[in-house]
Amino acid sequence: MANNITFTMIKPDAVAAGHTGAILAQIAAAGFRISAMKMTQLSPAKAGEFYEVHKERPFYGELVDFMSSGPIVAAILEKTNAVEDFRKLIGATDPSKAEPGTIRALYAKNVGENAVHGSDSDENALIEGAFHFAGVEKF
Numbered sequence: 001m002a003n004n005i006t007f008t009m010i011k012p013d014a015v016a017a018g019h020t021g022a023i024l025a026q027i028a029a030a031g032f033r034i035s036a037m038k039m040t041q042l043s044p045a046k047a048g049e050f051y052e053v054h055k056e057r058p059f060y061g062e063l064v065d066f067m068s069s070g071p072i073v074a075a076i077l078e079k080t081n082a083v084e085d086f087r088k089l090i091g092a093t094d095p096s097k098a099e100p101g102t103i104r105a106l107y108a109k110n111v112g113e114n115a116v117h118g119s120d121s122d123e124n125a126l127i128e129g130a131f132h133f134a135g136v137e138k139f
């Protein structure tokens with residue numbers, strides 16, 4: 001179970017551009033099971049809390065503004081080796097460096113508005129999933 005979960009958000013740019021369905025289809029085709037999912041909008045305070053680890057970075061303000069600018073789709077995903085496999089599926093943070101065919105190569109606009117989030121560790125996947133979902137919302 002320890003390495004079977006990751007957390008994702010389809011970010012405001014991709015939701016606004018109408019890519020939600022295509023991205024969810026790509027995630028499902030790659031063998032991930034959705035165990036929780038919702039469409040929601042982060043307040044600036046909630047976005048700031050989610051990305052608190054980046055608060056000293058020069059792009060933090062921009063990141064918080066962007067992530068609270070419109071609806072997102074948040075989800076918990078299950079698969080063996082979920083964190084690593086999902087990072088491969090989404091590609092590099094900067095879409096100009098992302099492998100062809102990855103979600104960011106296909107749908108991201110730039111390094112800031114990059115279509116999707118993926119957890120960077122098993123520990124953070126659990127923290128991020130719990131940040132967005134109550135126990136009764138996980139299946």
Ligand code: DAT
Pocket residue numbers: 054059063092093111112113114116117118120
């Ligand atoms: P990732 O989302 O690939 O885990 P990260 O954790 O380093 O990347 O950064 C979190 C988010 O912050 C990233 O998805 C988009 C934004 N970001 C990162 N580097 C940036 C930069 N150089 N300029 C603007 N936004 C950036």
Ligand code: MG
Pocket residue numbers: 118119120
């Ligand atoms: Mg990260």
